[in-house]
Amino acid sequence: MSTPTRRRGEALESAILIAALDQLAEVGCRRLTMEGVAAAAHTGKAALYRRWSSREELIADALQHVLPVPAEVPVHDNIRDDLMELMRCYRDAVKATRGTAFQILKEDGEQSSSLMRDVIRERVTTPLKERLLDALERGVKRGDVRPSAAMPMCAEIGPAMVMYRCTLGSPDVPDEFLTELVDNVLLPAVTP
Structure with a gap:
């Protein structure tokens, strides 16, 4: 019987971050x-501290570990495809954190660590809102979006609906939810 190899460096850190997300989703x-994270990662508390x-x-590092780095999403020649692409991007961020990013905001509200809220804002909500607003402005130029709809409030509707679903449901x-959200x-x- 061989003894397990002790994890060090990046392998141990990755195991701890994944264990933290698992614990976040579970408890x-x-x-x-x-202590719970250390046990789930099969390591000692000292390794965490x-x-x-x-x-x-x-938790902030665990979120950063799995959240996608804000990147340019493909630009399409119509507002529907742009909205679908951006809503899928948002959904993928939710999936990456197993829904826990929004649970943090729901559970703790203003009491949650500003560090954790900052990670979520920096890596998810702010870039998405900016890209949605850009898509609406491009839609105005193409004529498939009303000029009055190219505003921050309209850019917040889709993400708010996804967040609402994740925090209360x-x-x-699924894609069906995103299709209904975009189409209905x-x-x-936003269209004329």
């Missing part, structure tokens, strides 16, 4: 403990 932000001084720092956001809510709200 929630308020009940997540360094060498890297993170608090659970908030650990299921973190699962967003397009009627």
Whole structure:
């Protein structure tokens, strides 16, 4: 019987970050403990405290570990395809965190660590809102979006609906939901 190889460096850190997300999904932000994460990662607490001084720092790094880096999403020649692409991007960010990013905001609201909220804003909500607004402005130039709809409030409708679904219902956001959202809510709200 061979003894397991001790994980070090990036392998250990990755295991800890994944364990933190698993624990976050399982027990929630308020009940997540360094001890629980260490046990789930099959390591000692000292390995965590060498890297993170608090659970908030650990959770923020775990979110950064899985959230996509804001990147340019493909631009299409019509507003429907742009909206579908951006809503899928948002859904993928939800999937990457197993829905926990929004659970953090739901559970703790303003009491959640500003560090965790900042990660979510920096990596998900702000870039998406900016890209949605850009898509609406391109749609105005093409003539498939009303000029008065190219505003921040309209850019927030889709993400708000996805967040609402994830925080009050299921973190699962199927393509059918996104299609209904785009076709029955967003397009009627922004098209001439």
